[in-house]
Amino acid sequence: MAYMGKQDREDADTSEYMLRLFITGSTPNSIRAVSNIRQICETYLKGRYSLEIIDVYQEPGLAQQEQIVALPLLIKKRPLPQRKLIGDLSEVDKILKILDVNKDNG
Amino acid sequence: MARLTKNKHEQTLAKKPTGITGFDEITGGGLPEARPSLICGEAGAGKTLFSIEFIIRGAIEFGEPGVIMTFEEKADDLEKNVLSLGFDLKKLQKQGLVWIDHVHIDRTEIEETGEYDLDGLFIRLGHAIDSIGAKRVMLDTIENLFSGLSNEGILRAELRRLFGWLKEKGVTTIITAERGQNSLTRQGLEEYVSDCVILLEHRVINHISTRLLRVVKYRGSLHGTNEYPFLIDEEGFSVLPVTSLKLDNNVSPQRISSGIPTLDAMLGGNGFFRGSSILVSGTAGTGKTSIASYFADASCKRKERCLYFAFEESPKQITRNMKSIGIDLQKHVDAGLLEIHSSRPTLYGLEMHLVAMHKVIKKFKPRTVIIDPITNLITIGSMSEVKSMLIRLIDFLQSENITVIFTALVFEKEATTQTDEGVSSLVDAWVLVRDLESNGERNRGIYIMKSRGMEHSNQVREFVIRDTGLELIDVYQGPNGILVGSARRAQELTEATGMELRTHAMSRKDREVERKRMVLEAKIASLREEFESVQDELNRTFLEEELTNSIMAKNRQDLSNNRTNRKPGNGKRK
Known part of the structure; x- marks a missing residue:
């Protein structure tokens, strides 16, 4: 399964911030979420992150395994604790707080 | 009866039999096909069991695979719960007749940052339905989403979309919901599910509980409007359509x-x-x-x-x-x-x-x-x-x-x-x-x-x-009213005694008569004897007379003979 491949990649990944974004094709929310998270990462976490974007439409089996209900969904796998964020990621301040990123550090 | 009603409604509204004893009779065939139905009731009213029976009986009795999407119980718990009713969910899952998906949603784990939708749920459900070709879906209890996600506006819009989407998918869906204070459901789901609403109640009167089912609404179909009692026992759910409206039972002259x-x-x-x-x-x-x-x-x-x-x-x-x-x-x-x-x-x-x-x-x-x-x-x-x-x-x-x-x-x-x-x-x-x-x-x-x-x-x-x-x-109808028990026995005895006495008296009289008769007969006999002796006497005299006459006549003859018949011949002795 494709998902197992990702699991392997996950182990190999040594970035400080490991993020995974689940989206649904090219719905407005998804497009906004992708551009929002890219911008946040590039601005505040440049070089310290890995971002994986998964289209749930392509892998519907994943939805049950990952307990996905609302989309878009961003999962912060590292650093621990693991956090889940839903929405188009437009509230930058809130996201930075949850990701535990110091705005001034950026 | 159920079949008749069903046929009648087939042109207007197709129905899916639930297989639940009695329920299909009340609704004239079951739940509306390819539409969502709402089952509401308080905690412990039997909502989940009703829905699960709909899915399981659909799978076993009607060969229609079903998806169970639970927002409360975990799949394992659910399996254990229905095992006591004799349904093996594990086996049905293996056979591809049932698909169980436990949706876990916890507000503390999730942060909301902007606009979102429930596409994840749609994809999960769609995947489940397509994987086993499901015809029946159960969502138990979808209102839990409201406690997991805070944006009510989005949720309401998404639920409306979900029910519409389920209709399009052509699956018959049961949605369970907790009963609210003043409305049928806490979140007013009845607004979205307008085709069929069933209310389950659990009423305790004088410390005794009764489970009741009522079809609140069934668009485009006749249905019983009464509260029907139902029973949950080791064989599952059974509803009883106990009110027959007509008095047209057949009667037997036997x-x-x-x-x-x-x-x-x-x-x-x-x-x-x-x-x-x-x-x-x-x-x-x-x-x-x-x-x-x-x-x-x-x-x-x-x-x-x-x-x-x-x-x-x-x-x-x-x-x-x-x-x-x-x-x-x-x-x-x-x-x-x-x-x-x-x-x-x-x-x-x-x-x-x-x-x-x-x-x-x-x-x-x-x-x-x-x-x-x-x-x-x-x-x-x-x-x-x-x-x-x-x-x-x-x-x-x-x-x-x-x-x-x-x-x-x-x-x-x-x-x-x-x-x-x-x-x-x-x-x-x-x-x-x-x-x-x-x-x-x-x-x-x-x-x-x-x-x-x-x-x-x-x-x-x-x-x-x-x-x-x-x-x-x-009973004895005596002068002092009816007699029963000892009084009757006494009366019986009295009567028996009376009878005995009467028979006794009768026999004495009989004997008297007998004796009289014998005396008279004896008298008659002696008179007859007397008469006979007199008769004998008379007869004797008569006979003697006759004998004398005849002897005399003979003597006379002899004498005359002696005189006239002296012949020499007689002298031969000489």
Whole structure:
């Protein structure tokens, strides 16, 4: 399964911030979420992150395994604790707080 | 009936049978096909079980795979819960007939940052439906989303979209929801699910709980609007459509014996009509149960199955007690002809009793049913409730052409013609056993108060229970009213004595006559003797006379001969 491949990649990944974004094709929310998270990462976490974007439409089996209900969904796998964020990621301040990123550090 | 109604509605609204006993009858075929239906009720009302049965029975009985999406219980818990009802969810999942998805959503784990939708849920559901080709879906309890996600505006819009999408998918869906304070559901889901809404209730009256089901709404279909009691037992969910609206049951002219020949004789000689309802009422200890047992015995002897619902005694007690009056019920139990169901009336509510009886009757298929006594049901319901329950029970039994005997306890102080259930107007025949108290003892009198459609005796009979059995004896109609018991025995003895005396007197007179006759006859004989001796005397004289005459004549002849016939020849001697 494709998902197992990702699991392997996950182990190999040594970035400080490991993020995974689940989206649904090219719905407005998804497009906004992708551009929002890219911008946040590039601005505040440049070089310290890995971002994986998964289209749930392509892998519907994943939805049950990952307990996905609302989309878009961003999962912060590292650093621990693991956090889940839903929405188009437009509230930058809130996201930075949850990701535990110091705005001034950026 | 269900099938008929179903056919009638097929042009307008297709329905999916749920397979739940009784429910398809109420709704005329089941839930609306390819539409969402809402099941609401308080916690523990049976929403989840109803939905799961819909899915499982759909899979097993109708070959339609189903998706169970649970927002509360984990799949493992769910499997364990329904295993006790005999459904193996694991096996069904392996066979690809059921797909279980547990949706876990926790507000503390999730942060909301901007606009979102529930596409994840759609994808999960869509994947599940497509994977097994599901025709049925259950969402239990989707309202939990509201506690997991805070943006109500989005949720409402998404749920509306979800129900629309499910319709498009062509799956029949059950959505469960908790009952709200002033509305059917906490989140007002009934606004979105407009086709069919079913309300489950759990009502406790006098510490006794009754489960009730009501079809609140069923767009485009006729449905029963009453509250129907339902039962959850080891075989799952069963609803009972207990109100038949029509009085059009078939009737039978066949008569069946009550088991007591003398009672049959009082009923025009043939006993009760088959399929009729009979009430045996009486004060405590008047032998109501004995009459009922005789009926059971007679029924079993005809090789007809009999079902005995006992609310006072255990099966063993009944068989033991009845043995003392010469009925062996155990034999019939062993032969499978008799089934005795004992339960305390307080075990559950009236409606539940009705459902339970209904179930057992459907299963055992008896020809005769005994309910002993109905009076005890009063302890768990008001008179009007008991009456309405009995009406429905009688209706049901008549439609099945089952003869039923109710026994009812009448309290001494009340007018004896009144049964407290007021069921006397419902039954076809009413036998009253009454205490007749006189001369310091109590005896039983039996009357036929009514018996529809047959000639019946208007007389009181004395009802005697002996170790050989029951017997009805004509009572004495004396100058001081009717005589029963010892008084009757005394009267019988008096009469027997009188009879003896009379016969004695008669024989003495007979002997007198005999003697007179003998005396007279003796007299006649002596007179005859006398007459004979006189006759003899006279005869003798007469004979002598004649003899003398004849001798004289002869002598005269001889003399003359001697004179005229002197011839020489005679002188040869010379």
